[in-house]
Amino acid sequence: MTEKKTEKKLGFATRAIHDGQEPDPLTGAVTVPIYATSTYQQEEIGKHKGHEYARVSNPTRSALEENLASLEGGSSAHVFGSGMAAITALCTMMKTGDHVVCTENMYGGTTRLFNQVLVNYGISFTYVDSSDAEKVARVIRPNTKLVHIETPTNPMMGLTDIRAVAEMCHSRGVELSVDNTFMSPYFQQPIALGADIVMHSTTKFLNGHSDGLGGVLVCTRPEHKEKFSFVQKCTGGILSPFECWLLLRGVKTLAVRMKQHDANGRAVAEWLAKHPRVKKVFYPGLPEHPQHALAKRQMTGFGSMIALETGSLENANTLLKSVRLCTLAESLGGVETLISHPATMTHASIGAEARAKIGITDGLVRISVGIEEVEDLIADLNQALSHLV
Numbered sequence: 001m002t003e004k005k006t007e008k009k010l011g012f013a014t015r016a017i018h019d020g021q022e023p024d025p026l027t028g029a030v031t032v033p034i035y036a037t038s039t040y041q042q043e044e045i046g047k048h049k050g051h052e053y054a055r056v057s058n059p060t061r062s063a064l065e066e067n068l069a070s071l072e073g074g075s076s077a078h079v080f081g082s083g084m085a086a087i088t089a090l091c092t093m094m095k096t097g098d099h100v101v102c103t104e105n106m107y108g109g110t111t112r113l114f115n116q117v118l119v120n121y122g123i124s125f126t127y128v129d130s131s132d133a134e135k136v137a138r139v140i141r142p143n144t145k146l147v148h149i150e151t152p153t154n155p156m157m158g159l160t161d162i163r164a165v166a167e168m169c170h171s172r173g174v175e176l177s178v179d180n181t182f183m184s185p186y187f188q189q190p191i192a193l194g195a196d197i198v199m200h201s202t203t204k205f206l207n208g209h210s211d212g213l214g215g216v217l218v219c220t221r222p223e224h225k226e227k228f229s230f231v232q233k234c235t236g237g238i239l240s241p242f243e244c245w246l247l248l249r250g251v252k253t254l255a256v257r258m259k260q261h262d263a264n265g266r267a268v269a270e271w272l273a274k275h276p277r278v279k280k281v282f283y284p285g286l287p288e289h290p291q292h293a294l295a296k297r298q299m300t301g302f303g304s305m306i307a308l309e310t311g312s313l314e315n316a317n318t319l320l321k322s323v324r325l326c327t328l329a330e331s332l333g334g335v336e337t338l339i340s341h342p343a344t345m346t347h348a349s350i351g352a353e354a355r356a357k358i359g360i361t362d363g364l365v366r367i368s369v370g371i372e373e374v375e376d377l378i379a380d381l382n383q384a385l386s387h388l389v
Helices: 010-018 058-073 083-093 108-116 133-139 162-171 220-233 241-251 256-274 291-296 313-322 352-358 374-385
Strands: 076-080 099-103 123-127 144-150 173-181 196-201 215-219 278-282 305-311 338-340 364-368
Touching: 010 058, 010 123, 010 256, 058 241, 076 083, 076 144, 076 220, 076 374, 083 144, 083 196, 083 215, 083 220, 099 108, 108 123, 123 133, 133 220, 133 241, 144 162, 162 173, 215 220, 256 278, 256 305, 256 374, 313 338, 313 374
Parallel strands: 099 123, 099 144, 144 173, 173 196
Antiparallel strands: 076 215, 196 215, 278 305, 305 364, 338 364
């Protein structure tokens, strides 16, 4: 009896560089070209070379979508003009009367979309501490169609047990989507843990260079592919060929970048945790994080997103004004270290009461640790922290 050989799956870094990014068959170019065209020549009625109109498809975009589907272990991927455009596309799965359960500590822009836009179309949202799967189970209703979680959360770095929530959702006929922006597919694989859909703001770690907006939905079912391809075609909120090219460029170095982000993140978090002027550090890689064991089980690294409590708005402002190497700016995931103030930036729109409920104080500062020399970052934070009272 002849033993059937199974092809070994290529490693992550190899797939990041090669999947969807084969040399151009026309010229041999090793980089996927930017197909800057709005339309395509057709040979006759109903006969074309795979593309009809750029809103529907583009070869650069197709290469990117193949690549991202591979990295997340999905069956298809669909890119959009921003992370918020991807979230909006996700919600086209809903109709009037449907219900969505969400992580209570989400990016403020997502909450703003849900509470100020989508509720006007008869979709309802319930926010819950998704770190406890039983709490999620208790708020599911007969009309619940989707559970959407962020893990780790922005900015409090709380975790959700993806496998536990996925099993609970599927036992009730509900789909699970996971915002995997903070970890990237390099450190966390939600689909392997049971998620149905994975979402990213590709602006962040996937791009990695702070030079292009984007979002993606990675899916697991044929009906997802049909649905989101149709949404791309109908709504037109697609990613441009140039920004697809930038993202393809960024993803090639994702593995090496994430290793350095993780190494720097661990070192900065450990240093901050010992600093006398820092009240508390929120980072899953620290043993004192309440979900450290889950982080080690669910993720293959802890990443570079850190939140720290300075104790007051005055202290936070002093720190943010005093840094010299770290850049005060919104966003995250770039090669440069970015530092921000969630209460007045990413989560200003949710209001003081909502911020207080999920622990976002006026003294909270968020750091996206870059890939600079970590000694230089620590020196910069040290001099800035010396100005705090």
